[in-house]
Amino acid sequence: MSFTNFRPPVGSRPGTLAIPEGSPPPEIHLVVWSPDAAEDRRVEDLAELERPLPEGSFAWVDVRGLGDEAVLWEVSRIFGIPPLALEDAVNVPQRAKVQEHPGHLQVIARLPTLEEDGAIQTPQVCFMIGPRHLITFQERYFGFFDAVRQRLRDGLGPMRKKGPDYLAYALIDTLIDHYYPVVEALSDELTTLEEDALAADDPDTLTRIHLVRRQVAVLRRIGHPQRETIGQLARSPLPHVGDDVRTYLRDTDNHIAQIMELGDSLREIAVGLTEVFMTQVSHRTNEIMKVLTLMASIFIPLTFMAGIYGMNFEYMPELHVRYAYPLLIITMFVVGIGMLVYFRHRGWIGRRRRDR
Amino acid sequence: MSFTNFRPPVGSRPGTLAIPEGSPPPEIHLVVWSPDAAEDRRVEDLAELERPLPEGSFAWVDVRGLGDEAVLWEVSRIFGIPPLALEDAVNVPQRAKVQEHPGHLQVIARLPTLEEDGAIQTPQVCFMIGPRHLITFQERYFGFFDAVRQRLRDGLGPMRKKGPDYLAYALIDTLIDHYYPVVEALSDELTTLEEDALAADDPDTLTRIHLVRRQVAVLRRIGHPQRETIGQLARSPLPHVGDDVRTYLRDTDNHIAQIMELGDSLREIAVGLTEVFMTQVSHRTNEIMKVLTLMASIFIPLTFMAGIYGMNFEYMPELHVRYAYPLLIITMFVVGIGMLVYFRHRGWIGRRRRDR
């Protein structure tokens, strides 16, 4: 549940950067493409970014890591990113959103990654879509975008023929696709938990169901504003996003809608599993109670009878009767059988009702 | 819960097909109809599809099975289906939706089928409604559409006199009708489960209630976007769908609304059944506890008394009193009866409160 919040101190002025703790120093990759070619290189010197773009070319500036404030301010100066926009790009976690700025359309997106210890990390990516360039700020490098970069380099599909808006779409679509493995992992875990909940003999089951519930809560919490954001991109006319790209985004919108509906299902099933586990635990207690009641109810009166004739009174005529002992044993037997029959009649032993 | 997702690898370019595993190779059926006649045949050679339609005739191209990418691309080329549309038709599962494409209106629909093992399958059908033809892509052949095909062949009703939009309506209406048997089966199962939950002696009851809850969750998950889709078709003016057909679709819209309301009721009842089962299990534990308490509370003190006089102390004057034994027996009797009366007074045995 704990969430890390790198907001600057309360009351500080807008435009203050709060670098996320542990974020590596920025590594900047530049892809310049035109319909015919694409060039991909690491930027060592920020001055490279100031060189004018060749006619008919577009640029993708991928900033990986946010660990150096000076570099970030420099990049934002070169491309004319307003301070408020840079603040939102850097001060994670932000809520997913679309915001218009002069010269750029800013899209903040977050995606879930399932860590080995079961925690869900939700790294943030910020897209600044300009008329001829796209700038992405990644909290740290996750390799999400390598497949898209490859497609751009290889010139497959329409990507090179289109501008930064299409590239932004392709990256956002990739990012949304990363929700699927998380949903699938949670779904698989729930399937496993279902059997365990019905067996109800492993006390860890509850802990694990609770963990999944928390994971699903995180997924829904970040997914909900994400869906809003993509719906907005897909439906409202916004600067720097062409009509054709909006058609593609409607597809992405359907994917995130589908993911959120799966998230709702997961939540409902996880809540149901808690109930199943609770009921099953009660049911097993019930089963055990039955045995205890059976044993105790039968033997306690019999033991009492035996206790009677274990007393040492001087005058107990029965003790001297010839067949008293076997008669008592028979009586005990009858009482025991009688109670068994009564319990069976009440449906406490056997499967009386099921036989109907 | 497990859901199969045949989406192409993350980051692949839009328009990539991911043939669902196990989908049979496409079998294409062509129906060409005019107000006077209808001809229905299996297409062996895709070239047949390229022949121009006779004046005043319409065509229904039914693609059953998606197992051959080349065939699908060829069909889409012949009818001018955009790659993104074909991707949505093939890459199951998609969320139900309506999407305009140049030359076609695409409708994605999913329907539930209850398998023998209790799983709900949700095969997908894609409709491409053009001005003079309708193309349907079925994940595999389920025979859903045979009755409509028969009506078209027999010329009953207004079907032959109308265009592809009416045919699409008739097929969609048929498809929505397939929700009813699933709802009815779940409703019947819940009726059975109700008795079992109130009997509360079969540990499988809980498993079965949970299964129904999951089935209802799946039904609602696919039905919700389906309802949206049909509402959109019935109310918004869309290309290739006539006003008269929209009137018919309003009827279908009412059916899916009714189904979804039944789904909500089913869900509520299933949740209620879990509670009923839990309460009943607790109640039965309570009943059993009462017997145990009764037996133990009565006999434990009596056994203790017997134990006292079973001790072997040398100096126990009572042991030598003439009527000590019968007196003790009477005392025990009085104590036992006294406790029974007390328990009855507390309402733990008998039906004291009900008699009021």
Place this chain on the structure above:
Amino acid sequence: MSFTNFRPPVGSRPGTLAIPEGSPPPEIHLVVWSPDAAEDRRVEDLAELERPLPEGSFAWVDVRGLGDEAVLWEVSRIFGIPPLALEDAVNVPQRAKVQEHPGHLQVIARLPTLEEDGAIQTPQVCFMIGPRHLITFQERYFGFFDAVRQRLRDGLGPMRKKGPDYLAYALIDTLIDHYYPVVEALSDELTTLEEDALAADDPDTLTRIHLVRRQVAVLRRIGHPQRETIGQLARSPLPHVGDDVRTYLRDTDNHIAQIMELGDSLREIAVGLTEVFMTQVSHRTNEIMKVLTLMASIFIPLTFMAGIYGMNFEYMPELHVRYAYPLLIITMFVVGIGMLVYFRHRGWIGRRRRDR
């Protein structure tokens, strides 16, 4: 939960009638009224319906029972009812709705009736409002409309001076009034159940609460679309319904809104009752456990002590001590009292905490 659905076989063409099983053959009553007079008679020959209405007169054709397809088709032919509208009138159950047809405004309404066995029946009434006539199709004859017919015959109130729209309003208002007794019956049952749930000693209580929950679910399921329908009638300008009648319908709209809010309350209270019953059952188990624990915890150690001195070892010096027996009895007494004091201290007996 089981619901009967008389829809025609899947895939049949629109306009197919599915007569509800057990629906009696139609009995047609005709009321012809003008401001001055009203004539009410049973129609034996359908040809009567074809006679032209006198100038300034209006007609109400009440079709009771749907058991003869030919008659229904004939009526619909005479008044120009489209097949799709007739289908909706006959193929019960439909969702409540308002639908415009050429020449008629169709209103489908359903009302709840509480049967003796606790089931809620939801018979359907279809109103076809024309410019000079009103046609009603009742699934079977329930006598709902007799009071309105009487008012029409007696010429009380403004009814005779108004047209078919006012009559339709009066009938719909009557129909909505029939929701009240059902809500009241459920409310009364819940009041009774409250006491039973708090007593928690009747195992049937749970079954009865569950029944009410199901009844309330049915009520809400049919009431929700009914409210939508009446709201639509009261607020949107529709053909064949005058502005003055819309004012009256707003009143009906308030009634159904009030009913639905009562339905929501009933649902919430019924859910609460389940919890009350569960808690009370647990609480009583707790009470019983306390007694068991008390008895067992006190007497089990004492019995053990007695068992010690019941052993037959040759060398047990205490057995020969003069006052060992009374000393042991005193010890036992002290131990027993000590445990009672401890239990009281823990708050397990008496009402320690309440005295604070």
Place this chain on the structure above:
Amino acid sequence: MSFTNFRPPVGSRPGTLAIPEGSPPPEIHLVVWSPDAAEDRRVEDLAELERPLPEGSFAWVDVRGLGDEAVLWEVSRIFGIPPLALEDAVNVPQRAKVQEHPGHLQVIARLPTLEEDGAIQTPQVCFMIGPRHLITFQERYFGFFDAVRQRLRDGLGPMRKKGPDYLAYALIDTLIDHYYPVVEALSDELTTLEEDALAADDPDTLTRIHLVRRQVAVLRRIGHPQRETIGQLARSPLPHVGDDVRTYLRDTDNHIAQIMELGDSLREIAVGLTEVFMTQVSHRTNEIMKVLTLMASIFIPLTFMAGIYGMNFEYMPELHVRYAYPLLIITMFVVGIGMLVYFRHRGWIGRRRRDR
């Protein structure tokens, strides 16, 4: 839960009055005010109401009690109140609403009063706002409006300078203020119940929580339409209500919104308390079970051992061993201590886990 409904018999014509049972005969108070003076008197003869109002004066006709149909009809005739409006004023309970009538704006409001027996009564007040007069119909006299009347008489504030709309606002605001004490009383009761629920030793706690839940349900049921109504008054331009008065009504709107949010909180807390009580009851059962298990598990085996050597077999060599008795006692002691240690290790006694 039981609600009284004084609607006229089903099927009766609109405009029929159903006097609420027990409503006292109407007592009519008339206040005539102008900016300079206010005159307040009881109306003995209805003819007084027909006298024309002096120029620049306004009138408030306060009808307290609805117990005489003739008087009500006469009042409605004098002021031109339509029958449907009078019906809504008299036939309680109505849902809170705003309705335009020719010459009047009708506002129906209900307020909660907490009776001594814990029931919530919801008396109804109907306001008929005309251009120069305000008529109020109160089910019975509660004294709600006395403070406002006093202000009018004393000429404090802007009240005398304004018309009937401002007076209506002042009365409605007073009425909404009467929600606060009910919310506060319920809130206080919940605070008390919280302690009781955590103590979990008073079986009445559950009954009381359930009562509060029902009271909160009633509060929310009447408050919800009330909020709608006041929002409508405050935001939509309606006849007979000036723009300046609408500004004041926005304040009232905020109050009822705040009340409804408190109502939602109360509901959530009450639901939470039920769970707390349930859990606490279970927890205490658990505590008691531990003691029982401890006692039984320790002494049952020991008693068995003692039972062994209480047997009367002729050949039991141990009985004749010199130190058998003390050895057995030591063995018993070791077994008992061993079990205590084991239970402590399992965390069943002491506070093992808490010490971590």
Place this chain on the structure above:
Amino acid sequence: MSFTNFRPPVGSRPGTLAIPEGSPPPEIHLVVWSPDAAEDRRVEDLAELERPLPEGSFAWVDVRGLGDEAVLWEVSRIFGIPPLALEDAVNVPQRAKVQEHPGHLQVIARLPTLEEDGAIQTPQVCFMIGPRHLITFQERYFGFFDAVRQRLRDGLGPMRKKGPDYLAYALIDTLIDHYYPVVEALSDELTTLEEDALAADDPDTLTRIHLVRRQVAVLRRIGHPQRETIGQLARSPLPHVGDDVRTYLRDTDNHIAQIMELGDSLREIAVGLTEVFMTQVSHRTNEIMKVLTLMASIFIPLTFMAGIYGMNFEYMPELHVRYAYPLLIITMFVVGIGMLVYFRHRGWIGRRRRDR
């Protein structure tokens, strides 16, 4: 839950002030700023406020404490604040809202502060935004605004160059930032509670979970109208708020949205924890029951056997058999082992099912 409401007596006229109990006497601070300078001083004499502002300067009047009605009326007279607005500023608690008044835009905001005893206080701040001045009314002095005052004095950022609307934004943003520590504290408490709930051996856990639920309920109750308010400020064009400031407010809007989503998550997790605790308590009862059942079921029959041969009948032939005693001991052993095997087979001891 208890909430303090300082509204004036019911029925009092609008514009009546109800000073919150314990509110200190007002201390007024005045900041006058222009792009070049800012002067901050405490106002000792209210006449200072009447001096005209120098050209190009703006003023911030910060009223801390509401304990003197005369001062408040005087301030409102000087700046032309309408009585209704002053009433809303003083009569706490108000619901967060935005209200237009002639010459001012009023913003009411509330923020949560977590007291040491776990209570959430929700002090209220009222902003009156005028064309050249900003007036803030604080219930008491919390020091929230000191950082902003410092920035204004130091001339950092754009603050001095902007007008009262930007200052109001900066203060509101600071105020919303004060939600974060509360959310974080609740989140941390829930993380701690999670472990305790899973250990389920501390009866206080439930009390603490319930406290967090109540705290979260308060947070959501005040946060919900706050979010509405800020959304309204950020999106609707309102007087005295510039377009540029609206852009900044959209950022604040995102923060409060994020806080509310965290609040929803907290609520869901807290509800889940109650269930976890309940289930865990049941589970532990179950574990303890198993031991009791095991001990009792094994030893009760054995003790009965021993009891049989402890009877003192004269004629019990077994007692005289040579090897009867060892044979009985062996029999007892076999019975005990048999029951252990049976219990293991039923899965009541060991981890049978988990080994699968």
